Amino acid sequence: MTWDIKAGVMGKTQRIAAEYILSHFPTVREQLSTDAYIQMGNERREELWGKVEPMRGAAALVKGLHAAGIPIALATGSSLANLELKTSHLPEMFSLFPETSILTADSPEVKPGRGKPYPDIFLAAAHSLGRDVGTAESCTPAQKAERERGIVFEDARPGVNAGVAAGMNVIWVPDPELLALNPGENYGAKRVLTHLEEWDPTEWGLPPLPGFNDRQQ
Structure with a gap:
């Protein structure tokens, strides 16, 4: 698989990505149905996901x-079952994350077919935190201002598109191979970082973060 193909997969729901x-x-x-491909992929990923470590700076952030x-x-664009497989070895x-503030592609708050790059999942995440940010179809000036307080961290282009569509501040941390496909293009992200440790919370009106900013000094 080339990075150009991979870039079109990242952030999408499982079936759409498989297709x-x-x-x-x-x-x-011609030889493999979508369902068969998904099944084969699931079996292989179950072997590997438990060994994947967070990207640089993610745990500290x-x-x-x-x-x-x-x-x-x-x-996340992952299903709840896949998210659990990806994260069960990283409980700390x-x-x-509050259990009520974990939104997946199959969460009831996200209508089928409205995953990333649509804004719905980020708006649902904001609602789960008690923020009045309206809906994908309706947004008052006050709700727009509330959206503009949100910060989204993303590694995939569909996620960047979704965060921008939600009216939030997107911090994009792409793989170098992904960034190289379209050098200089940020897709509306406010910042493009090499790794999360480059992020400065004080730039966004937040205090220094215990254990995170210590690593930057």
Whole structure:
């Protein structure tokens, strides 16, 4: 799989991502159904996901935000079952997110077909934190101002598009290979970082974060 194909997959729901991948391999598509491909992928990912470590700075950032009392939510294009497979070996990090503020592609708050790049999942995440940000179809000036207080961290282009569509401040932390596909393009993100440790919370009106900013000094 090339990075150009991978870029079109990141952030999408499982079935849409599978269909997208298979569309680039017509010979395989003739021999393998979408369901069969998903099943094979699930079996292989179950073997690997438990070994994946967070990206640089992610654990320290989550712990720092939590320690500073800053509300945090998780909004992912993965299903709940896949999220649990991806994160069960990292309880110290993911247990810090309130259970009611973990939004997945199959959460009831996200209508089918309205995952990233649509803004719905980020708006649902804001609602889970008690923020009045309106809906994808309706937004008052006060709700727009509330959206503009939100900060979204993303690694995938559909997620960047979703955060921008939600009217929030997107911090994009792409893989270098992904960034190289369209050098200089930020897709509306407010910042493009090499890694999360480059992020300065004080630039966004937040206090220094315990354990996070210490690492930057």
